[in-house]
Amino acid sequence: MARYANRSLALAYTGLVLTPLFWAGNAVVARGVVDSIPPVSLAFWRWVIALLLLLPLALPKVRKEWSVVRDHWPRVLVLALFSVASFNTLLYLAATTTTAINIALINSTIPIMVALLAFLLLGERTRPAQAIGIAVALTGVLMVIAQGTLGRLLSLSLSPGDLVMVAAVISWGIFSVLLRRLSIPLSAMTFLTLQIALGTALLTPVYLIDLLLISGGFTLSGSTLPPLIYVAVFPGILAYAFWNHGVWNVGPARAAIFMYLVPVFAAVLAWVFLDERLGWYHLAGGALILVGLYLTTRNAPAPQTNR
Structure with a gap:
């Protein structure tokens, strides 16, 4: 039992590291297609593709657990509203009226939002080491975003997109906390498939409007299909599966700290694929984030195994 718990915990942390990597790639791809794929279309079709890819594997499990699905789908619908239907749609919309640096800055507040909501809704208190870890990691994030210059932070200005991104952060925080609070006895595959199916259904009328x-939609071509497949598979299916498993095993507040890795991974991906310069502040900020992650995740409790 102890061996299973340790293995599950290791998988949870591995997935929580890969999740921000995939989401950083999501941001890079979204910036690249902003002129060719409208944000709502990008959000909608990524989930349609993800659902089509999942269904052949998931349908047998869904049929087997249908009685449980029938009893618990309203809870999954609530979770799907704040995750699949809302978060990335709001993020893509924010990218049309604000800068990438503002999105990264606001996105980095997710751990604080989750910790606050976990305390208010679940009564989870932050240990002193976790609080220090949050502060250290946030310092690293700000160093990356500010490129080591205080004036860059002070010169940031709010735009409508910033407010939309704040709404996205709140939405993801609510989802992460409710995911832990609403105990849903479904297998991981069935839960993810139901989450995507219900979220896509909620997003459909928004897409049609x-x-x-x-927007009038977009034209499917050799240049628009690959990014759609990427956002469906990696930041879509895999990232959500990893996040669900991580939150269930280590809790929403501790899992949320890994969101601090998004701007670091985004900086590295931009350096590799967009030929943007990788500065000392990326390395220093990344080091601080790793220290913060260590402080917040050490002595983690054994994972839950009843799902």
């Missing part, structure tokens, strides 16, 4: 009255 955008398609018919606002």
Whole structure:
């Protein structure tokens, strides 16, 4: 039993490291297609593709657990509203009216938002070491975003997109906390598939309104299909599966700290794929984030195994 718990915990932390890597790639891809794929279309079709990829594997499990699905789908619907339907849609919308640096800065407050909501809704208190870890990691994030210059932070200005990104952060915080609070006895595959299916259903009327009255959609081509497949598989299916497993095993507040890795991974990916310069502040900020992660995750409790 102890061996299983340790292995599950190791998998949880591995997944929580890969999740921000995939989401950093999501941000890079989103910036690259902002002129060719409308944000709502990008959000909608990523989940349609993800669902089509999952269904052949998931349908047997869904049928087997149908009685449980029937009893618990309203809870999953609530979770899908704040995750699949809202978070990335809001993030993509924010990217149209604000800068990437502002999005990264606001996105980095997710751990604080989750910790606050976990305390208010679940009564989870932050240990002194965790509080120090949050502060150290946040310092690292700010160093990366500010590029080592205080004036860069002070010169940031708010825009409508910033407010939309704040809404995205709140949405993800609510989802992470409710994921732990709403005990849903479904297998990981069934839960993820149901989450994506219900979230896509919620997003459909928004997509149709955008398609018919606002953006007009996009043209599927050799340049638009690959990014859609990427955001469906990596930041879509895999990242959500890893996040769900991580939150369930280590708790929402501790899992959220890994969001601090997003701007670090984004900086590295931008350096590799966009030829942007990797500065000393990326390395120093990354080191501080790793220290913060160590402080917040050491002596982690044994994982839950009843799901």
